Amino acid sequence: MSGREYRIELAGNPNVGKTSLYNRLTGSFEHVGNWHGVTVERVEKKIAFDGDGIVLADLPGLYSLTVYSPEESISRDSILNDKTDLIINVCEVNNLSRNLYLTLQLLEIGAPVLLAVNMIDELKKRGKKLDAEKLENRLRIPIVPVSAKYKADAKRLVEESARYIKSGKKRKTELTYLNKLPVKEFVSIIGRNAEAAGLKHEYAAIKLMENDAYVTDLLKLSDAQVKEIGKYGDLQPVVAAARFKFIDEIMRDVIVADNSLKRIAEKSGKAGFRGGIAIDKAVLNKYAAIPIFLLVMAAVFAITFGLVGKYLSELFGLFIEKCLYDPISNSLASVSCPAWITGILCDGVILGVGGILAFLPQIVLLFFFLALLEDSGYISRVAFMTDGFFRKIGLSGRSVFTMLMGFGCSATAVLTARGLEDEKMRKKTVLLTPFMSCSARLPVYSVIASAFFAKGQPFIIFGMYILGAAVAIMLAVLFEKCFKKLKSGKLSFIMEMPPYRFPTFERIWQIIWNNVKIFLVRVGTVIFALNVIVYVLSNFSFAHGYVVGTDYKSIFEYVGEFFAPVFAPLGFGNWRAVTSLLSGLVAKEVVISSIESLGGVSAIFTGDYAALSALAFMVFTLLYVPCVATLAAIRKEAGRKWMLFSLCLQLSVAYLCSLVFYWIGRLILSNMGLGIGLALLIPVIVFCVCVLASAAKKKSLCGCKCAGCTRGCPNKNKNGGELRK
């Protein structure tokens, strides 16, 4: 490779398909989804093109160069630092006029822009076409209509980009609306400050009109300057309106009906925007919305854990046992191989690792449904309809994204919290997400529940998921009411709903494959190695070697017995249970593989209350630290202090909850009547206390519904200006 190296960035509004294009162009598998803010980091990759190298970067989506959340500022900084040869501004054709708002801002700062109009195939289905030539003549930048679905389109995009960069042409768009704004006047007032701050004059002037906090801080204006600028009045809506008016002029007759496409449009019927409204009328119906959502989730769980997934997993497990374990252990026995080698190979590796591998079908199913919910656009509707509830506990509908993703993998879900604008809410979401039961915990419930609660297994598993979510919600209430540092109060919530899309097989496969790959790699590396280590440490001792069949204690037996008394009140104070919990810190699946290699569930949960202690163990597994990877993710998002807090929180919540479960269970088992009575009475008492408490709070304040609101009463100050500063 000789040639030059070009730098190209993909920028655009959220959910226009930047990452889909990026994956197409670079052959990557970055996560995509039909909702906003999937990409939270800048990623780049070098590709070869025509003897030249192109470093292509994918930026998080943004609406405007005035930013609101950390991931948007990554994009803004990247765009402003001026090191790119070309910005491919990705737009979505269904939403072109709104998308062009960002384009204008890019042109305002004089960035080299090429416009990629994505999802052009969706327009065809609606029987319309884009007059790219007309748009190009008016905007005077290259326009490339593409559909990220097709490889040929992506290739054409790179070709056009390279040609545009090589041509070295600087096309000048005439942004006529700027003449109507007092740009020159502003530049003459703040020019020097802009110089000192290293900003482009015009950019600084326009951003100042827009009241942009970032630029205003950088400019360090004197009081006199502020006063002089104040004379021009409130220009914020004027700037926005001017841009949109300009866009409307540009867009006139650009998207036109195409008669040759009429038949396609009729075939696809009401699909598209109006079709979306019709679906929303049903799905977002005031009364039906929540029941529909619960039904959908129940169906997902029933299929994944009960109807289909369970049998597939059992079949897979049976296959491993009959086709791997039995023949290998028999043949090893027939050649009289030493017991400890057979032990490591068969019990440690095949049973332990195979026991986890058997869950592959369920994990595939779980991610299939998560991908389906995500890609169709339904998950955004869930965020909208649950927002009313979540705002009451200091979270927003957007936290639901992160938390639902937590059913997949806690560590990756925590990273998606970056899209949340408010810092406190972000921290809270990060702290709560680990309580959502991730796919790694599934094997633990599944194995234990099938051993002790044969018939009720799907219900126990579903119950664990509900319990995790319930704990998260209760903690959110607790944080909001009692913990000043995490109290988010009233927050604004502005979120765009993506249109409904028919999920494509390719994208769903991509999401499943990404996650299955992670799962398989974990099974093959960390889990495999840990299983061998756990097996060795729990079956060997330093002084006496292999200890199975002898009275000597293994290494883990000593360590486990040291911690075991701590867990005695929870009903599983034996070294085997403690050992598996400890090894589960690295990866939750290891909990069950350790159990398998330590003699199976029946050897661990013994005594009169075996089933109950098994239940307490499941509760503990659900709620304690998911894995070190999640802790690392929390540290990345919220800092070391909050990671330590989260660690303590998870351990104490897990301990308390299993304690409560175990002893309430004991009570019910030993005295049925008293137990049931108490179980009924306690919710009644809690309910009464809550009602009384909220009634007392309402009376004490200004009469309006602003209990616990620290920022003044919204009824007194209708303009709401004090919110979100």
Next chain:
Amino acid sequence: MTLMQVQINTEYKITRVTGDGNARRRLLDMGFTPETEIYVSGVAPFGGTVLVSLRESFIALREDAASLIEVERI
């Protein structure tokens, strides 16, 4: 009247966006400029959040943001 007092499945026109700071700027950036027509698609089950469509896209707004948008019926 503000977006908080609207009926669903009805069209309105924006007359003014009040307030200051981030929320207002974001509203303007998303296209809630005066004279724009919007359609109210729904209200969240627990109230306080409203779903509108404007410029061929759907946007969900909470009470505080919605109360900044003044509209009139068309």
